[in-house]
Amino acid sequence: MTLHATAVPFKDGASTLFPGGLPARGGVGLKPEHFREIIESKPDIGFFEVHAENYMVDGGPFHHYLGRIRADYPLSIHGVGLSIGGESALDRQHLDRLAALIARYRPQSFSEHLAWSSHGDLFLNDLLPAPYNARTLDLVCGHIDQTQEHLRCRMLLENPATYVEFAASTMAETDFMAEVLRRTGCGLLLDVNNVYVSCINRGRDPNAWLDACFASIPLSSIAEIHLAGFAQDYDSSGASLLIDSHGSPVARAVWELYRRAIGRTGPLATLLERDNDIPPFQALLAEVSMAEKIMYADAPRALSGEVCA
Amino acid sequence: MSGQQAFVDALLDFGPANQACPSGLATWNHSDPARRFAVYRNNVMISLIDALADGFPVTQELVGEAFFRGMARQFAIAHPPRSRILAYYGRDFPSFIETFLPAASLPYLADVARLEMLRVLAYHAADRETLTRDEIGAALADDSELTRRCLVLHPSVAVLQSNFAVVSLWGAHQGLGDIAAVDPTAPQTALVVRIGLDVNVVGIDAATGRFIGRLIQGATLADAAIYASTAEPRATEFDLVASLGVLLRWKTICEFSAFSEFSAPGTSER
Incomplete structure (x- = not known):
């Protein structure tokens, strides 16, 4: 295992986040369609996650419901617009808005993506890829340092779903992420669907990706898992081209990959992401149950640890 | 590059x-x-x-x-x-x-879209308590400076003056009224206001719309009333009591404030 020089920044007490982290349970992405049902039925669920940018509004129902739900549940704030992989400087106004949200809701976790979404004053509203090389590494690490300093908390970085590769890449994705984590002290949000999608789209073995990840990244740095559904498309030669659509149930292959990941990490906060074709809340709860079943049935080591504690 | x-x-x-x-x-x-x-x-x-x-x-x-x-x-x-x-x-x-x-x-499509955008803005507008009827009654009763005061309205409040029947067109798509009975070319004015968590679209007369629009811009009650009574083209007669009644009924009033020269921008109407 790699030795890590950098300590975890802003450990509990010095951090703007609510101490203790997310619980080792299943959670779902909070959707306005489900606000009332959650308030009324108080489902037994580990945590909720919101996209930060949706709550960068002054007032109204979004803040009303998030405030009520936060009173009852742990919360993860997940940014999609910071553009950490961007060549442009980070938007300080956006960092201020993130800091205000974190101060208001005291989430247990803040995460962002290894991707970019802004260039100049344009916002592209998608998570765009960057080559894995020394130049991008410096850029990303500088932006993560700045973000963690500004927000005064440790952030988690999510591995991306990608559709293309760059001739200019010189590092494997897992090596790149391991180095970012080592330099900045940030944690990993392991998106298992993204692992699957990106590996299929790059003609690689998702299991090998996981093995490489666990070989280079300490388990203690992995703080959350994402699960989602993808859409099936095809490239110009008829090969699979998977789209990270968040619009369908989690695929069987992704559940299998999750089982493998959780077997290594032990029970870990696991989010079911669904952003399109939003089903009834009960359908999401069924997937949450599935995740919890896997994390507690397949992780005897961590379970026994809990019993002994 | x-x-x-x-x-x-x-x-x-x-x-x-x-x-x-x-x-x-x-x-x-x-x-x-x-x-x-x-x-x-x-x-x-x-x-x-x-x-x-x-x-x-x-x-x-x-x-x-x-x-x-x-x-x-x-x-x-x-x-x-x-x-x-x-x-x-x-x-x-x-x-x-x-x-x-x-x-x-x-031709009415753009104004229907304007109304929907105002609803989005109202939905996400800042939260602020509004005065109760009793509080407003008390403020009105013992204020000799009333006409020189400005009304601070709820941050969600907006007015759309349209040459088309935006309120009826929008309402027909909420199951309020029959779309076939709507004459889209009849001018209408909409008041948009969020009460609690719900954004309301209220049809008001054009003069009341001018009055409220002026108040939003920071005019005093007197100036807003004069403007609503005299601005051209004269669509409807301005009725101050009825207009204040609209503001009361839709819980729009947050504060009676002293007039500030800095809060009254120049006259402009969309």
């Missing part, structure tokens, strides 16, 4: 060929990288169209989904977002609709 600039240029090339692709991309199986790159272009466009569809449901119903998505696509090409907060992305959409030739046969 930077790598990401080239990526953006190709990403925003929505030409019919759909083939623009930055250099330096690779695919594991030597398939055409343009096909894979197009996933990003498609993601960007669909997410922007979906964001507009969320904010303008009645506009979409009026023209049908296919027409709406085509129009939203043209808007997104002409106005890619400059903010990361997509809730307000449609701000310039109504003006775009006004100049969108294929929609010229529905």
Whole structure:
């Protein structure tokens, strides 16, 4: 295992986040369609996650419901617009808005993506890829340092779903992420669907990706898992081209990959992401149950640890 | 040119060929990288169209989904977002609709979109307590300076004065009234206000609309009343008591404040 020089920044007490982290349970992405049902039925669920940018509004129902739900549940704030992989400087106004949200809701976790979404004053509203090389590494690490300093908390970085590769890449994705984590002290949000999608789209073995990840990244740095559904498309030669659509149930292959990941990490906060074709809340709860079943049935080591504690 | 600039240029090339692709991309199986790159272009466009569809449901119903998505696509090409907060992305959409030739046969469409944008703004507007009837009664009773005061209205309050029947058109799509009975060319004025969590659309007369619009701009009660009574063209007679009744009934009043020269901007009406 790699030795890590950098300590975890802003450990509990010095951090703007609510101490203790997310619980080792299943959670779902909070959707306005489900606000009332959650308030009324108080489902037994580990945590909720919101996209930060949706709550960068002054007032109204979004803040009303998030405030009520936060009173009852742990919360993860997940940014999609910071553009950490961007060549442009980070938007300080956006960092201020993130800091205000974190101060208001005291989430247990803040995460962002290894991707970019802004260039100049344009916002592209998608998570765009960057080559894995020394130049991008410096850029990303500088932006993560700045973000963690500004927000005064440790952030988690999510591995991306990608559709293309760059001739200019010189590092494997897992090596790149391991180095970012080592330099900045940030944690990993392991998106298992993204692992699957990106590996299929790059003609690689998702299991090998996981093995490489666990070989280079300490388990203690992995703080959350994402699960989602993808859409099936095809490239110009008829090969699979998977789209990270968040619009369908989690695929069987992704559940299998999750089982493998959780077997290594032990029970870990696991989010079911669904952003399109939003089903009834009960359908999401069924997937949450599935995740919890896997994390507690397949992780005897961590379970026994809990019993002994 | 930077790598990401080239990526953006190709990403925003929505030409019919759909083939623009930055250099330096690779695919594991030597398939055409343009096909894979197009996933990003498609993601960007669909997410922007979906964001507009969320904010303008009645506009979409009026023209049908296919027409709406085509129009939203043209808007997104002409106005890619400059903010990361997509809730307000449609701000310039109504003006775009006004100049969108294929929609010229529905001259009221832009104003229906304006009403829907005001509803979005009201939905996300800041929270602020409004005065109760008793508090307002007390304020009115013992205030010799009343006419020189400004009314601070709830942050969600907005007025739309339209040459078309925007309130009825919008209402018919909420199951309020029969769309067939609506004469779209009848001018209407809408008051938009959020009470609690619900955004209301209220039909008001044009003079009341001018009065409230003036108050929003920071005019004193007296100045707003004079403006509403005298501004041309004279659509309806201004009734101060009835207008105050509208403000009371829809719980719009947060504060009676002293007049401040700095809070009264120049006269302008959309």
